[in-house]
Amino acid sequence: MTEKLVLHEYSASGNCYKVRLTAALLGLALERREYDILKGETRTPTFLAEVNPNGRIPVLQIGHRFIPESNAACFYLADGSNLIPEARFDRADMLRWMFFEQYNHEPNIATMRFWLAYVGEERLTEAQRAQMPSKRAAGEAALKLMDEHLADRRFFVGDSLSLADIALYAYTHVAEEGGFALSDFANVREWMERVAQLPGHVAMES
Amino acid sequence: MTEKLVLHEYSASGNCYKVRLTAALLGLALERREYDILKGETRTPTFLAEVNPNGRIPVLQIGHRFIPESNAACFYLADGSNLIPEARFDRADMLRWMFFEQYNHEPNIATMRFWLAYVGEERLTEAQRAQMPSKRAAGEAALKLMDEHLADRRFFVGDSLSLADIALYAYTHVAEEGGFALSDFANVREWMERVAQLPGHVAMES
Incomplete structure (x- = not known):
């Protein structure tokens, strides 16, 4: 580069x-x-x-x-590194989780975190407040789906870290700031620990 | 395959x-x-x-x-075809438009179309109805951004068709079913015509 x-x-x-x-x-x-x-x-x-x-x-x-x-x-x-799987199916499957992240995870979990921890609940508009129950339910459904997927897997795609893990880790590991409890999702918590232990890992505020 | x-x-x-x-x-x-x-x-x-x-x-x-x-x-x-650019920057830029499509375009333009043309406005919940003004504004902003990008381009990335065009074409060409007027977006309309003329193109209901 x-x-x-x-x-x-x-x-x-x-x-x-x-x-x-x-x-x-x-x-x-x-x-x-x-x-x-x-x-x-x-x-x-x-x-x-x-x-x-x-x-x-x-x-x-x-x-x-x-x-x-x-x-x-x-x-x-x-691109060209081992964070993108070489196998055609796995490469598409990685993108599948990255699109899932932007469609089903981020608009719920990241938005709730932004509203509650950065904007402040008292400053939300009525329209935003009206969306909170559906965002909470959809965010919990995304976490549940991740937890079930991780039941017999170390990482989201194949057997090693890929961009799918990085994309999903970013807002999952701070989901509690958006009011999401991770206590019910043991597989997610173990996976977060694996990502946090990776050589070269940096924390969010660095 | x-x-x-x-x-x-x-x-x-x-x-x-x-x-x-x-x-x-x-x-x-x-x-x-x-x-x-x-x-x-x-x-x-x-x-x-x-x-x-x-x-x-x-x-x-x-x-x-x-x-x-x-x-x-x-x-x-x-994967491996000419619908995915070979150049590293262009490949990422194609994905940029595909993520834009799923984050800024589809949740607004496709959702409005589904609500108005398939569910029916009279059957929407109060929460859905409350989201309509913001979805309309965000959908129009997405179309405007596309129109400006296409001002001096034939396709979204590089000089030829890629998956970015296919992803954005799908709901743009039926945006009027969601109440979005395409009359103001001449570049988008010309680009849609180019996509419709491609050899092998199939229509939506086929």
Whole structure:
């Protein structure tokens, strides 16, 4: 990797942490640029024009080019490494869990964490408050599905760590900040411990 | 591809159509199995145990193994073909648009279409009705972002068709069924025409 890698991020975001964890496990250096999403720093005209027209972080900058979307940024970093399985089925199965993460896990577990731990329940709109019961139920269903999948597996795909684990670990390991209890999910807790013990692992706030 | 390919689907679903369109463009035969999601046929104990514990379609069956998540199923079919760019940046950029589709596009545009054209507005719950204004605004923002990206491009990534186009085409070309007007998005309409003209293209209800 000869071009400089810059991560445009909000460091408390699990989506940004995925990219940092992937880089750390691969031994890649990332320059970091912080934006305060609570102050709208990713919605400025400059950010929209130069970094991401979608107004979101993380964005991985590679030289003068940009990859938004956390899981796509992780894929860029890991392409050609052992974090992406070589077998065709396993590669697609890894993406299956990464799409599951963005569709069924993040919009529920990460959003609840953001609302409760960062925005503050008292500052939520009525419309947000009305969505909390369904987000709580859907987040619990996602954790249950993960727990059942992990009943006889060490990692999500095949027999070793892949980007699927990194994508799912990011918000699962802080799910309690969103009011989700992990006590019922023993397989998830053991898997989180395995991920935390990996050589090169970095913690979320690093 | 020596193992038999079976698509577990609901044929009116754009997510299922993505997999059929990918297979058609690649000249691959798919056996199709239909489930009525309005009757809960993907939430039966048998479906959950044997096809997808997440209770959703599409699921691509390859021999005796299963890939849920539409975009992962498309990736499996297209792996090694020219629908997935060879260049590392472009491959990640393709995934960027596929994750954008599942996070910013489908939950708004496909959900509005499902609610209005399949469930029926009069049968929506109060909580669903309360989400309609934000889903409409977010869907329009996704279409606007696509339109701006296509201002000087024929396809979403690089200079040729990729899975990014297929993923975004599926629900964009029926967005009007969800109440989204495409008249303001001339670049999107021209791009849709290009996709519709591709050799091997199949229509949604086929």
